[in-house]
Amino acid sequence: MTPQVNENRTDVIDLENKIRSANLRPTRQRISLAKLLFSEGNRHITAEKLHGEALGKGVKISLATIYNNLHQFTTAGLLREVVVDASKSYFDTNVEPHHHFFHEDRGLLEDISSHRLTVDDIPNLPEGTEISSIDVIVRLTKRK
Amino acid sequence: MTPQVNENRTDVIDLENKIRSANLRPTRQRISLAKLLFSEGNRHITAEKLHGEALGKGVKISLATIYNNLHQFTTAGLLREVVVDASKSYFDTNVEPHHHFFHEDRGLLEDISSHRLTVDDIPNLPEGTEISSIDVIVRLTKRK
DNA sequence: ATAGCTGCAAATGCTTTGCAAGGCC
């Protein structure tokens, strides 16, 4: 019979490989963050909240390290930064092209798969430029 | 012949009325800001830049007052805040529905008239919510 | 061994706030 241990082991090894693929060393802190970020479907999270979650699970890690790693993951293409709020940064574990609902009252992001919302009739671009990305944010409030 | 003075005078009176319509007193500082913001077509500007322009024209005004007034104008519907950059706020003098090009390298915003770009196939909204606004940002970089 | 990482605390940059003095109605 296969020991349980192996299944957990495999997950961690996947995460380590993911981290290695970004040319980063799989440190204790990075593995913990990767576990929080990539273990359970798409997430949209702020540095502060991630720090809280880590501490809550008994992972010792400083906020500075959270920031450093969120940016390193983003640069490596493992995360995408979403600008929706002037006062804080959100990081999205879904790096495929897609758009967002933003629940303004709760400060919460939700994916809109890109084939469910399309942008049409994009006008001619200004001379000498090309598109880096297109961000669509559908801002939501509670229905009155 | 109509003296030149009257034409300038009229402009200032329009601005004063605009300020009054927002239930704000037309102070020296507000009139100066309104002149900078609303005299020459649509603008997209940060608090810092507006402060610089004011000082450059010899208008004595503090940065705190700039921020206060940008927010008061925004609340009154004279301006719209555009979130494109995590680190600073842009204010847009065009309050009609429309979208934006954002020149990432220059930190510059440009309007896309809304009939030149449309968003289609918006999926069903989450239960109990309604759309507050839809922001489309086409991020541009220099063409290589 | 050594290049890369982490944690802390200090520094930064933008924005907000408290409060006394000044200005509009």
Add this chain to the structure above:
DNA sequence: GGCCTTGCAAAGCATTTGCAGCTAT
């Protein structure tokens, strides 16, 4: 006169940075 505004400086927040000590390879 009374309330709204302003300016200054201080405070606030999210984020970044410098650097000494630690860690993965």
